[in-house]
Amino acid sequence: xxxxxxxxxxxxxxxxxxxxxxxxxxxxxxxxxxxxxxxxxxxxxxxxxxxxxxxxxxxxxxxxxxxxxxxxxxxxxxxxxxxxxxxxxxxxxxxxxxxxxxxxxxxxxxxxxxxxxxxxxxxxxxxxxxxxxxxxxxxxxxxxxxxxxxxxxxxxxxxxxxxxxxxxxxxxxxxxxxxxxxxxxxxxxxxxxxxx
Numbered sequence: 616x617x618x619x620x621x622x623x624x625x626x627x628x629x630x631x632x633x634x635x636x637x638x639x640x641x642x643x644x645x646x647x648x649x650x651x652x653x654x655x656x657x658x659x660x661x662x663x664x665x666x667x668x669x670x671x672x673x674x675x676x677x678x679x680x681x682x683x684x685x686x687x688x689x690x691x692x693x694x695x696x697x698x699x700x701x702x703x704x705x706x707x708x709x710x711x712x713x714x715x716x717x718x719x720x721x722x723x724x725x726x727x728x729x730x731x732x733x734x735x736x737x738x739x740x741x742x743x744x745x746x747x748x749x750x751x752x753x754x755x756x757x758x759x760x761x762x763x764x765x766x767x768x769x770x771x772x773x774x775x776x777x778x779x780x781x782x783x784x785x786x787x788x789x790x791x792x793x794x795x796x797x798x799x800x801x802x803x804x805x806x807x808x809x810x811x
Contacts (some may be wrong), residue, residue: 686774689806694726706776707805708733712756712792719755721763721792723775734770736763756788757795764799777803 685691686707696704706726713720722735736743736759738750743762747755767775777796779789796803 689809691808693808708772708775710775710777710796710803712777712779712789714751714756714788716751718750719759719788719792721759723763723767723772734763734766734772736766753788753791757791760792760795761799764796764801767801768799773800774802774805776805 691707693705693707704726708726709724711722711724718738720735720737720739722732722737724730725733738744738747738755738759743758744750747758749755767773775796777793783789793803
């Protein structure tokens, strides 16, 4: 069993048989049973072929492959849109909360997605629905907030803009949803953009 695990580790490291590798495994007998001691891999011939002189060279051009890095540094551009548009487009990620006659739905939309949901949670999902007595009441809104907060943090989104219509904002379900999002670790206001 241990040899197959070691072979899997060697495959992940990119090492192959015939590279001059020698495995040393030690097994110690104790009163509880067999204990595997440290296993070591020695690379006698493989280290001679490596050229480590170019490890200190830094490339002049760096390409960032993380699309949200500038947002987390507050350097990304926020599109303001037209002044007559409500709610405004001055956000990176906007939180939307919607209640229908049967379900509660919340989703996060990114600024460049054209209004499409990036992350969502709803009482229409069976994993959420099976734990609720009603899919529309205040506790349903609170549980949707908890689930969405967890999904946002797993996706790396910790700042959201949340603006609701004032007469909807005063509703208890919206307040409980908002407090569940805050308790989940999501900050419901985005940092101001840093201008260079």
